[in-house]
Amino acid sequence: MMQEPVSPEIFDVAVIGGGPAGATAAHDLARAGRSVLLLDRAGRIKPCGGAIPPKAIVDFDIPESQLVAKVRRARMISPKGAKVTIPIEGGFVGMVDREHFDEWLRERARLAGAERRAGAFARIERGDDGVAQVVYRPKGDASMGAETRVRARVVIGADGARSNVARQEVPGGDAIPYVIAYHEIVRSPEGRDWDAQQCDVIYDGRISPDFYGWVFPHGATTSVGMGTELDGVSLKQATADLRAASGLSGAETIRREGAPIPLKPLAKWDNGRDVVLAGDASGVVAPASGEGIYYAMLGGRFAADAAHATLTSGDPRKLATARKRFMRLHGGVFWILGQMQKYWYSSDNRRERFVAMCRDKDIQELTFDAYMNKELVKAKPLAHVRIFFKNLGHLTGLAKV
Incomplete structure (x- = not known):
């Protein structure tokens, strides 16, 4: 049978x-x-800066042992080198490898x-x-x-x-649609010039013509990378330039990774x-x-x-x-974030204005409230009104950079 x-x-x-x-x-x-x-x-x-907000830690029961660093400041750097440091008031962003x-x-x-x-x-x-x-x-x-x-x-x-x-x-x-992200995990430097609790976000067309570059500390290591949707951009060269600008050219490279990141x-x-x-x-x-x-x-x-x-x-x-x-x-x-990316990331002039706009305390507070809690903040209508007019000033070029 x-x-x-x-x-x-x-x-x-x-x-x-x-x-x-x-x-x-x-x-x-x-x-x-x-x-x-x-x-x-x-x-x-996967290449990734590794940031997770407190809401993720709570909602998904992520133990302290999985956090390789706690970031308490985010520094934004414009094409002309202007720096805006935003403190994460009363909390932190967890970093994972x-x-x-x-x-x-x-x-x-x-x-x-x-x-x-x-x-x-x-x-x-x-x-x-x-x-x-x-x-x-x-x-x-x-x-x-x-x-x-x-x-x-x-x-x-x-x-x-x-x-x-x-x-x-x-x-x-x-x-x-997607961007290609690439990063290099390097050995974190030691010394007083290195801030292990600060992540850098670099808005510079020489690093990424349509997205941004990042330097995110992971405790003993650091993620340095960038992303772009455009063909013909050398991811490795852009990352090498970013490492040089961040004083990380001589840091030991542990691994290199690249992958597509969806946009929508x-x-x-x-x-x-x-x-x-x-x-x-x-x-x-x-x-x-x-x-x-x-x-x-x-x-x-x-x-x-x-x-x-x-x-x-x-x-x-x-x-x-x-x-x-x-x-x-x-x-x-x-x-909202998609519209921001389309407008503010489209030229270095707009990136310069975007970083300048982020000096505003109202914008800093509402941005991090939304990031940490994963919802639009509705409890501060006057702050939203102030942000609207400040944003309008930058959009029209009337605001000073």
């Missing part, structure tokens, strides 16, 4: 990608009692019950029963390219800005059937600031909630709730 072919093993949810979004989704689903596969390409480290932080998140998901596997996602197929089959190539497989299949009732695509899951499964998933949330995050996106795959990196860790983790949580609701109800329309919830909370902030 011929034996029936054995169906691939089945999970409630397969999470593709083990960054902050995917690891958070896997953790939440495992804690909810779902069977979860967390598939990640081991060894990849993505090499260790992402692994900690993945391991936390495993301890919660998710099954971790290292491999490269290839595609999604569907058998006669209509259940998604995730096809991947296990890392280190001796047969060099042999494919493995698992079935999953829901798939969460958290595989980065150029997500293969999004390209295959979600309308518009192949057209996400996708219009759709699910396929209406069994796939939902999270993190960079869905485009949730804040314009202008480039902040992504908090938004990725929140997107992962919402994707997990949507997957859980879909499995519980049998209604795939629940997958769309991930995007609806996220955009209800943060869509307005993303739109």
